Amino acid sequence: MLSDTKIKSLKPAEKIYRVLDSMGLCIEVRPNGRKYWRYRYQWEKKSTTLGLGEYPNVLLAEARKKRDDAKTLILSGVNPLSEKKSKENTEKITTFKSIAQEYRDEHLKNKSERYINQFNTSMQKDVYKVIGDKDIRTVTSADILLILKNTTKRVKRQKNYGTGESTALQNKQFIGAVIRYAIMTLRTEYDPTQAVTGVIKRPPIEHARPLTKEEKKQVRTNLENYNGTETVRNAGMILLYAMLRTIEIRRLLWEWVDFQEKTITFPKNAMKKNRIHILPMSSQVYEVLQRQHKISNNREFVFPAVYKSVGMLSASTLNRMLEYVGLNNVSAHDFRATASTSLYEKGYEEAWVERQLAHAESNKTKASYDHSKHLQQRRKMMQDWADIVDGWRDL
Incomplete structure (x- = not known):
């Protein structure tokens, strides 16, 4: 059997050699x-060697304990070799980023594309x-507190983003979701997000309001005379006429537009409430889209990015357009509130x-089949609304 004194006295040779301790444990001396430390054992009638660490980082007593632990696994x-490799692989995948990506792939695969994009953007x-x-x-x-503070600073620097x-x-x-996933998979033991609960307060909700008489005249007149790109002006006109959210306008694809039926059919994954939404076109919406079709030059999006060859119009572009027409204190939700009130x-x-506002239906099963209900009545309603908007020029 080996002793610490004997191990220290072992000198290197031209070739690797091993000195036995006991019960399969030996020490390997290199040139x-x-x-x-090496432990030799039989597994499925084959001789197998398990590394137990380097001397003197692992001393004799610890090497013997590791050998005994391996024997317990065999019994x-x-x-033991497979167990060691599995443990090493698990330990390698312990960075927050690697676990976050694993969590996304495993647990968010049934979420909407919009939700997954929000997660990726956040990360x-x-x-x-x-x-x-x-x-x-x-x-x-x-660390969590620093992320929260950095986030609020970043968003505040972006005008019109709250x-x-x-x-x-x-x-x-x-x-928190990623860390709790790591806890469940035995790669960490506590959730540090709990300690910062309540540090950041959610701001009070600013409810949408109808536009004033002056704002109505201002937006209709100034938008018609907008001297920016025609794509942005057309997007602004659809914002007035169609009662859509800005994200719905920005992600609008030509394949959803049916000029013959004069409808726009948004698929479920394009809508906030994750259900099909049909917009009957007023004559004004039809004319705007006809003009825009010539401008977009066969691109995928109805309102493509202005200065990029791919992608949709950016939210900041629409916000700047509202500023230009003098509506710094008006949001897209205010247009929707104005429409519903009128x-x-x-x-x-x-x-x-x-x-038509694509609000939630209390009966979700019923809502999934009712997207085309009252379509003719809603078509007349949308025409009335577009005519009301055009009438703002004479207020």
């Missing part, structure tokens, strides 16, 4: 003088910069208005 029907813009390369076991509450609290809280939610005043049924 460069380095010494490694329980587990190959790329705010999270990975701080903790992406950190071992997830070393991520602290201070004060950042909502984005910061969403980042916290995503980080149409209710004209006596249109609530169900028609809410359906």
Whole structure:
């Protein structure tokens, strides 16, 4: 059997040699003088060698314990070498970024494309910069707090994107989900996001409001005289006429537009409520889209990016357009609020208005089949609304 004194006295030779300790444990001496522990055992009638570490990082007593642990695994029907490789692979995949990507691929595959994009954007813009390369076991509450503060600062620098609290809280939610996944898969033990709960407060909701008489005249007149690109002006006109959200206008594809039927059919994955939405075209919407069709030059998006060869019109471009026409304090939601108020005043049924706004239906099963309900009535309603908008020029 070996002793520490004997191990220290072992000198290197021209070739590797091994000196036995006991029960399959030996020490391997290499020509460069380095010494490694090896454990030889039988697995499925084959001789197998398991490395147990380098001497003196692993001393004799610890090497014997590792040998005994390996023997226990063998008696329980587990190959120590396979167990070691599995453990090493698990330990390699412990950076926050690697686990976040694993979580996304495993747990978000049934989520909408929009949700997955939100997760990816959160990680790329705010999270990975701080903790992406950190071992997830070393991520602290201070790291999370730094991410939240950086997020609010970033969003505040972007005009018309709010004060950042909502984005910061969403980042916290995503980080917490990744860490809890790591806890479930035994790669960390605690969730540091819990300690910063309540540090960032969600801002009060600013409810949409109808436009004033002055704002109505201003937007209709100034937008008609807008001297920016025609694509942006046309997108702005659709914003007025169609009661759509800005994201729905920006992601609008030509394949959804049916000029013959004079309808636009948004698929489920394009809508906030994840269900089909049909927009009957008013004559004004039809004319705007006809003009835009000539401009877009066979590109995929109805309103493509102005200065890029691919992609949709950016949200910031539409925001700058509203600033240009003098509506710094008006949002796209305010146009939708104005439309619903006007149409209710004209006596249109609530169900028609809410359906055209693509609001939630309490009966989700019913809603999934009712996207074309009252289409003719809604077509007249949308024409009335477009005529009301055009009438703002004379206010």
